[in-house]
Amino acid sequence: MSYKITENCNGCGACVKLCPVHAITGDKKSLHRVDSLLCIECGACGRICPVTAVTDSFGIVCERIKRSAWEKPQIDLKACMPCGMCIETCPVNCLAPSEPLPGREPHAHPFLKEDKRCIGCGFCAAECPVHAIRMSPPSVTD
Structure with missing residues:
Protein backbone atom coordinates (compact mmCIF):
# COMPACT_ATOMS: atom_id res chain seq x y z
CA MET A 1 0.00 0.00 0.00
CA SER A 2 1.05 3.61 -0.35
CA TYR A 3 -0.21 7.11 0.15
CA LYS A 4 -2.66 8.38 -2.47
CA ILE A 5 -3.65 11.79 -3.75
CA THR A 6 -7.38 12.41 -4.06
CA GLU A 7 -9.43 14.45 -6.52
CA ASN A 8 -9.15 17.39 -4.08
CA CYS A 9 -5.60 17.97 -5.35
CA ASN A 10 -5.14 21.50 -6.69
CA GLY A 11 -1.81 20.73 -8.37
CA CYS A 12 0.27 23.12 -6.24
CA GLY A 13 3.30 20.79 -6.32
CA ALA A 14 4.26 21.09 -2.65
CA CYS A 15 4.23 17.31 -2.28
CA VAL A 16 6.38 16.84 -5.39
CA LYS A 17 9.07 19.14 -4.00
CA LEU A 18 9.09 17.46 -0.59
CA CYS A 19 8.89 13.76 -1.50
CA PRO A 20 12.33 12.30 -0.65
CA VAL A 21 12.06 9.48 -3.20
CA HIS A 22 10.42 11.40 -6.07
CA ALA A 23 7.34 9.14 -5.97
CA ILE A 24 4.90 11.96 -6.83
CA THR A 25 4.35 13.35 -10.30
CA GLY A 26 1.93 15.75 -11.93
CA ASP A 27 1.69 18.99 -13.83
CA LYS A 28 0.98 22.31 -12.14
CA LYS A 29 -2.72 22.85 -11.47
CA SER A 30 -3.58 19.24 -12.30
CA LEU A 31 -4.16 16.10 -10.26
CA HIS A 32 -0.92 14.58 -8.98
CA ARG A 33 -0.24 10.85 -8.57
CA VAL A 34 1.82 8.74 -6.15
CA ASP A 35 3.81 5.85 -7.63
CA SER A 36 3.02 3.05 -5.18
CA LEU A 37 6.21 1.21 -6.13
CA LEU A 38 8.35 4.18 -5.08
CA CYS A 39 6.38 5.48 -2.08
CA ILE A 40 8.09 4.76 1.26
CA GLU A 41 5.09 5.94 3.33
CA CYS A 42 6.98 8.69 5.14
CA GLY A 43 3.88 10.90 5.28
CA ALA A 44 5.60 14.11 4.21
CA CYS A 45 3.16 14.65 1.35
CA GLY A 46 0.20 14.50 3.72
CA ARG A 47 1.73 16.90 6.22
CA ILE A 48 2.57 19.50 3.55
CA CYS A 49 -0.63 19.37 1.43
CA PRO A 50 -2.56 22.65 1.80
CA VAL A 51 -5.89 21.16 0.67
CA THR A 52 -5.84 17.82 2.55
CA ALA A 53 -5.82 15.86 -0.70
CA VAL A 54 -3.64 13.00 0.58
CA THR A 55 -4.75 9.75 2.18
CA ASP A 56 -2.48 7.33 4.00
CA SER A 57 -2.18 3.60 3.30
CA PHE A 58 -5.32 3.00 5.42
CA GLY A 59 -7.36 5.51 3.41
CA ILE A 60 -7.38 8.10 6.21
CA VAL A 61 -7.15 11.72 5.08
CA CYS A 62 -3.89 13.30 6.23
CA GLU A 63 -4.07 16.63 8.00
CA ARG A 64 -1.76 19.47 7.12
CA ILE A 65 0.72 20.34 9.83
CA LYS A 66 2.75 23.53 9.75
CA ARG A 67 6.31 22.61 8.92
Missing part, protein backbone atom coordinates in the same frame (compact mmCIF):
# COMPACT_ATOMS: atom_id res chain seq x y z
CA SER A 68 7.52 24.42 12.03
CA ALA A 69 5.44 21.99 14.13
CA TRP A 70 6.74 18.75 12.58
CA GLU A 71 8.20 16.39 15.12
CA LYS A 72 11.97 16.00 15.18
CA PRO A 73 14.14 13.20 16.54
CA GLN A 74 15.37 13.57 20.09
CA ILE A 75 18.31 11.28 20.81
CA ASP A 76 19.08 9.90 24.27
CA LEU A 77 22.88 9.69 24.12
CA LYS A 78 23.05 7.53 27.23
CA ALA A 79 20.81 4.89 25.69
CA CYS A 80 22.33 5.14 22.20
CA MET A 81 24.77 2.35 21.34
CA PRO A 82 25.83 4.21 18.22
CA CYS A 83 25.12 1.55 15.59
CA GLY A 84 24.29 4.02 12.83
CA MET A 85 20.99 2.39 11.84
CA CYS A 86 19.13 5.68 12.28
CA ILE A 87 21.56 7.49 10.00
CA GLU A 88 21.26 4.80 7.33
CA THR A 89 17.45 4.70 7.40
CA CYS A 90 16.85 8.46 7.14
CA PRO A 91 15.39 9.11 3.65
CA VAL A 92 16.56 12.73 3.61
CA ASN A 93 20.00 12.33 5.22
CA CYS A 94 19.36 14.83 7.99
CA LEU A 95 21.14 12.75 10.65
CA ALA A 96 24.91 12.54 10.79
CA PRO A 97 27.50 11.01 13.10
CA SER A 98 29.03 13.32 15.67
CA GLU A 99 32.61 13.09 16.78
CA PRO A 100 33.09 9.83 18.70
CA LEU A 101 32.77 10.16 22.45
CA PRO A 102 35.72 9.06 24.60
CA GLY A 103 35.49 5.37 25.37
CA ARG A 104 33.01 4.75 22.56
CA GLU A 105 35.39 4.51 19.61
CA PRO A 106 35.12 4.01 16.66
CA HIS A 107 31.40 4.74 16.39
CA ALA A 108 29.86 8.16 16.80
CA HIS A 109 26.46 9.20 18.11
CA PRO A 110 23.92 10.57 15.62
CA PHE A 111 22.76 14.16 15.71
CA LEU A 112 20.25 16.20 13.72
CA LYS A 113 22.62 17.90 11.29
CA GLU A 114 20.00 19.26 8.90
CA ASP A 115 17.03 20.37 11.02
CA LYS A 116 15.18 22.02 8.13
CA ARG A 117 15.69 18.97 5.93
CA CYS A 118 14.02 16.62 8.44
CA ILE A 119 10.54 15.57 7.24
CA GLY A 120 9.47 14.17 10.62
CA CYS A 121 8.85 10.67 9.26
CA GLY A 122 10.09 8.92 12.40
CA PHE A 123 11.94 6.20 10.50
CA CYS A 124 15.02 6.82 12.65
CA ALA A 125 13.04 6.22 15.85
CA ALA A 126 11.36 3.13 14.43
CA GLU A 127 14.68 1.58 13.37
CA CYS A 128 16.58 2.26 16.62
CA PRO A 129 17.15 -1.16 18.22
CA VAL A 130 17.52 0.31 21.72
CA HIS A 131 14.72 2.90 21.49
CA ALA A 132 17.14 5.78 22.05
CA ILE A 133 15.24 8.07 19.65
CA ARG A 134 11.82 9.55 20.16
CA MET A 135 9.99 12.00 17.98
CA SER A 136 9.02 15.23 19.72
CA PRO A 137 7.47 18.55 18.72
CA PRO A 138 10.09 21.27 18.14
CA SER A 139 9.24 23.07 21.39
CA VAL A 140 10.35 19.98 23.33
CA THR A 141 13.60 19.47 21.39
CA ASP A 142 14.69 23.13 21.18
